Structures are given as C-alpha cells and as structure tokens.
Amino acid sequence: MNSSTKPDNLALDPSDKGQRFRDTVSTISAEGRRNWLYPRKPKGWYYSARSVVSWVLIGFLFAGPFLKINGQPIILLNILDRKFVLFGTVFWTQDFHILAIGMLALIIFIVLFTAIYGRLFCGWVCPQTIFMEMLFRKIEYVIEGDAPDQKRLNRSPFTASKALKKGAKLGIFFAISFLIANMFLAYIIGAEALWEIVTDDPREHLTGLSAITLFSFVFFGVFTRFREQVCIVACPYGRLQSVLVDNSSIAVTYDFARGEDRALLNARQKEKRDDGSVFFTNNDKADTARKYGDCIDCYQCVKVCPTGIDIRDGIQLECINCTACMDACDEIMVKTDRPTGLVRYASFNSVKEGTKTRLVTPRIAGYMALFTIVFGLFVYFLGTRPDAEAVILREPGRTWNELTGGAYSNFYNVKIFNKTLNDKPVEVRLLHPNGEIQPLGVPDNLPAHDLVEGRFMVFLHGSELQPGRTPIEFGLFSDGRLIHSVSSVFIGPQNP
Ligand code: SF4
Ligand code: SF4
Numbered sequence: 419m420n421s422s423t424k425p426d427n428l429a430l431d432p433s434d435k436g437q438r439f440r441d442t443v444s445t446i447s448a449e450g451r452r453n454w455l456y457p458r459k460p461k462g463w464y465y466s467a468r469s470v471v472s473w474v475l476i477g478f479l480f481a482g483p484f485l486k487i488n489g490q491p492i493i494l495l496n497i498l499d500r501k502f503v504l505f506g507t508v509f510w511t512q513d514f515h516i517l518a519i520g521m522l523a524l525i526i527f528i529v530l531f532t533a534i535y536g537r538l539f540c541g542w543v544c545p546q547t548i549f550m551e552m553l554f555r556k557i558e559y560v561i562e563g564d565a566p567d568q569k570r571l572n573r574s575p576f577t578a579s580k581a582l583k584k585g586a587k588l589g590i591f592f593a594i595s596f597l598i599a600n601m602f603l604a605y606i607i608g609a610e611a612l613w614e615i616v617t618d619d620p621r622e623h624l625t626g627l628s629a630i631t632l633f634s635f636v637f638f639g640v641f642t643r644f645r646e647q648v649c650i651v652a653c654p655y656g657r658l659q660s661v662l663v664d665n666s667s668i669a670v671t672y673d674f675a676r677g678e679d680r681a682l683l684n685a686r687q688k689e690k691r692d693d694g695s696v697f698f699t700n701n702d703k704a705d706t707a708r709k710y711g712d713c714i715d716c717y718q719c720v721k722v723c724p725t726g727i728d729i730r731d732g733i734q735l736e737c738i739n740c741t742a743c744m745d746a747c748d749e750i751m752v753k754t755d756r757p758t759g760l761v762r763y764a765s766f767n768s769v770k771e772g773t774k775t776r777l778v779t780p781r782i783a784g785y786m787a788l789f790t791i792v793f794g795l796f797v798y799f800l801g802t803r804p805d806a807e808a809v810i811l812r813e814p815g816r817t818w819n820e821l822t823g824g825a826y827s828n829f830y831n832v833k834i835f836n837k838t839l840n841d842k843p844v845e846v847r848l849l850h851p852n853g854e855i856q857p858l859g860v861p862d863n864l865p866a867h868d869l870v871e872g873r874f875m876v877f878l879h880g881s882e883l884q885p886g887r888t889p890i891e892f893g894l895f896s897d898g899r900l901i902h903s904v905s906s907v908f909i910g911p912q913n914p
Contacts, residue, residue, distance in 0.1 A: 462745025483604035536669030599633030677713035719743035
C-alpha cells in the first residue's frame with residue numbers, strides 16, 4: 419500500500435519541480451521514443467460499473483447492423499450509395515440539409531456535454547476505450563498477467579512459454595480485430611451486403627474482402643501497438659478538450675485542498691501528534707495541528723492510468739476520464755481510514771472553493787440555447803420533409819426534336835424517392851406551361867423506402883416556348899395530391 423515507487427514514465431528530473439507534465443507527453447521519452455505503458459489492472463466500484471456498461475455497448479455495437487426499425491437498420495452510413503439510415507429513418511442525398519443540421523445539432527450537443535461533464539464520453543462510451551480497456555486489455559491481463567508480470571515477460575528472453583503467450587494473445591487480438599472490421603463494414607454497406615461478401619464466391623467480392631482485410635489490420639495495429647496514442651495524439655475530440663472544458667467542467671479531479679501536502683505514511687508516523695495520532699487533514703481549517711493532506715503519495719492512481727499521467731498534476735489533455743485512478747485512490751483511502759473521493763468527479767472550482775459543482779454557468783446556458791434552436795430546426799425540417807421527392811433532369815447530350823404541327827419534344831430522366839414506410843402510387847405531371855408528358859418506363863408504384871428511376875418525354879407547342887430555354891415545372895402526385903414540385907428547363911429553338 420505504501421509502495422511509493424514512481425512509474426518509469428514519471429521518473430522526473432528533480433530540478434523540474436513537478437512541472438514536467440506541462441511540456442511533455444507521458445508516453446514519449448526524453449529521447450523521443452515511445453514509453454510503453456504497463457497500467458495496473460484496475461478494480462473497484464467504477465471499474466465494475468464501466469465493465470457492465472461496456473458489455474451492453476459492445477453487444478449493441480455488434481447487434482446494431484442486424485437490428486431493424488421499420489425494416490431498416492438502426493444505423494447505416496452507406497457513403498458509397500449515399501444512403502443514410504438513422505433509427506429506421508432513411509435519408510437520401512436530397513435530405514442532406516437535414517442531415518447537416520442534425521450533425522450541427524450533434525456537434526453543439528457534444529460541446530455542451532463536454533463543457534459540463536468533460537471527457538465522460540471517452541471513459542464510458544467511446545468504442546476505442548471500451549474495446550481497448552474492457553476487451554483487449556482484459557485479455558492481456560488474463561494471458562500475460564498484471565502490469566509487473568507483463569513487464570517481466572517483455573524483458574525476459576524468448577522462450578517457448580513466452581512464444582505461446584504472445585502467440586495466443588496476438589491470435590486472439592487479430593480474431594477480435596477481424597470481427598470488429600466486419601461489424602464496421604456492416605455499418606457502411608449493411609448486414610445483408612456483408613453476408614453476401616462472406617458467403618459468396620470470394621472472386622466476386624474482391625473489393626469487399628480487401629476492405630475487411632485492411633480494416634482488420636488497422637484495428638489490430640491500433641489495439642496492439644497504437645493504443646492510448648489514439649486518445650492522446652489522433653483523436654480530434656481529445657485535442658479539442660483544452661477549448662471545451664473550463665474550471666467549472668466536471669472531470670476526474672484530484673482534491674488538492676484535501677490531499678496536499680502529500681506525504682508518505684512513514685514520514686507521518688515519525689511525526690505523530692502529542693496524543694499519538696498520525697497526521698492527516700480532516701479538512702478542518704481550524705485544525706492548527708494539520709500538517710499533511712490525505713494523499714500518501716503512493717502513486718497507485720498513476721500506476722493504473724492507461725495514459726500514464728499523474729492526475730494530481732491537474733486536468734490534462736491525456737486524461738480520458740476512465741475513473742481507474744478514482745478506484746485506486748478510493749482503495750487507499752479505505753485502507754488508511756480516510757473518506758473516499760480524494761480523486762473524484764468534480765470541477766476545479768468546486769475543489770478550490772470547497773463548494774458544490776455548479777452545472778449551469780452562463781457559457782452552458784448559451785450552449786443550451788444554441789442547441790435548442792438548432793435541434794428545433796432539425797425536428798422542423800424532419801417533420802416537414804415531403805413523403806416522396808423527385809429529381810428530374812434533361813437527358814444529357816440531347817437537344818429538342820421538332821414534330822409536325824409546330825410541337826417540340828425534350829427527353830427527361832427522373833429519380834423518385836419514397837421516404838415513407840408504405841408503397842406509394844406516384845405520377846409525374848406537367849404543371850407549367852401547357853403541354854403533354856409521355857412516360858417511357860416511369861414506374862407508377864414506389865416501394866416503401868426505395869428509389870425508382872425512369873424516363874419521359876415532354877411535348878410543348880411552339881406558342882408556349884421562349885427563345886432557347888423555357889422554364890418548366892413538374893408536379894409529383896400521389897393519389898391525386900401534389901406532394902412535390904420540381905423546376906427544370908425545356909430546350910427549344912431560338913425562334914420557335
Ligand atoms: S491521490 Fe490517492 S492514490 Fe494517488 S498518490 Fe495520493 S493517496 Fe495515492
Ligand atoms: S488520470 Fe485517471 S481518469 Fe484520467 S486517464 Fe488516468 S486513470 Fe483514467
């Protein structure tokens with residue numbers, strides 16, 4: 419308990435007065451090499467709670483592509499076909515403005531959430547943390563043991579037992595990476611398309627198989643070698659922390675008011691009070707006998723940290739709010755008969771002023787107002803988008819045909835999107851000017867949540883034409899009701 423050895427990556431230069439963390443990254447050595455971290459296996463209430471949450475989320479992530487609402491997957495981000503599905507609602511390219519407003523609302527929500535709760539998302543919900551800390555790391559603990567055993571194993575000569583352990587670990591890591599790659603692809607192309615790739619003749623799905631192989635190796639590299647570097651150097655959300663959080667944000671925080679001055683138990687025992695009690699703070703400012711804080715400088719909070727930092731230095735970019743240091747310190751507090759929560763969820767201001775954390779500050783109120791407006795817009799556009807929409811374009815490479823009786827014709831291509839859950843009868847009519855439409859394979863029935871394509875000809879009499887280009891308007895009707903109108907042009911001669 420009172421082992422106060424500093425982890426290797428924190429072997430500070432005595433002259434830095436504890437400020438080295440401001441200019442350096444804990445995972446990079448003075449020579450610029452990677453400091454490989456060996457975080458101790460955490461245990462405690464928060465770790466157990468995070469384990470439960472992570473299993474639920476991992477289950478949801480893998481089941482996601484197969485779960486359907488209204489016959490559509492819960493989430494599909496098909497960039498290739500430009501089809502996006504969120505909770506069973508299909509968004510086509512024509513709905514891009516709604517998606518963009520939805521994305522903006524999401525970004526504002528993330529900013530708002532982060533300003534209040536710091537990187538709570540990173541510790542509890544982020545797939546990188548969940549897979550790394552709750553799956554890959556746990557497997558590593560099972561195969562190679564806790565941090566000291568792993569360190570010993572890595573420094574030991576290559577033996578059959580070492581080869582077996584490393585081989586088993588890497589084999590399992592690759593198998594899980596392969597599964598994650600499949601799941602990842604299913605969110606892009608859909609579970610059915612993935613199933614075809616897996617079950618069909620491989621020669622017919624070389625692109626899909628190459629993508630799975632590539633993703634598998636990327637995930638394998640991330641969880642085997644890159645690890646915490648994703649959070650420290652690669653993740654844009656992590657990099658934005660310094661502008662998103664302030665002194666009122668709730669984060670994993672060391673209570674310096676209670677913890678300082680830190681001192682080893684040995685030192686305290688040498689200097690007992692007159693009544694024989696060991697010096698600890700009871701946070702009573704009137705306690706003139708107070709000499710030390712509750713931190714016994716045991717470094718347990720640092721040894722469990724998966725990003726290798728010392729939370730007692732204050733909030734840092736590397737901290738993913740994983741709560742491992744909270745559990746570690748709580749265990750020490752229980753053993754030393756002090757109240758738990760020396761490292762806890764709190765804001766800097768609440769620790770400094772000894773008050774409760776204030777959730778709503780003027781900045782938070784501003785973000786809330788902005789979020790309400792943008793989210794309201796999103797709901798409005800989503801609620802008022804037409805049931806079906808058409809894209810009508812003149813056929814490329816064609817001009818006009820002159821017909822007998824002074825009439826002219828143009829060819830058009832049409833794509834019609836049904837955004838509802840039901841099949842829909844549809845008909846394209848000419849709204850303006852007067853003329854006729856002759857369908858050339860335009861389907862009159864639209865399957866639910868689907869897209870159909872066709873062609874048609876438009877005939878206009880010369881008396882309706884303007885020189886060169888004549889504005890023209892089509893209406894998309896369903897059951898006799900106009901549901902969408904589309905503007906285009908009709909090309910004719912300069913002197914019709
Ligand atoms: S904060 Fe807690 S775990 Fe960390 S060194 Fe102090 S007593 Fe130990
Ligand atoms: S400082 Fe604590 S909460 Fe932050 S990453 Fe390290 S162990 Fe997790």
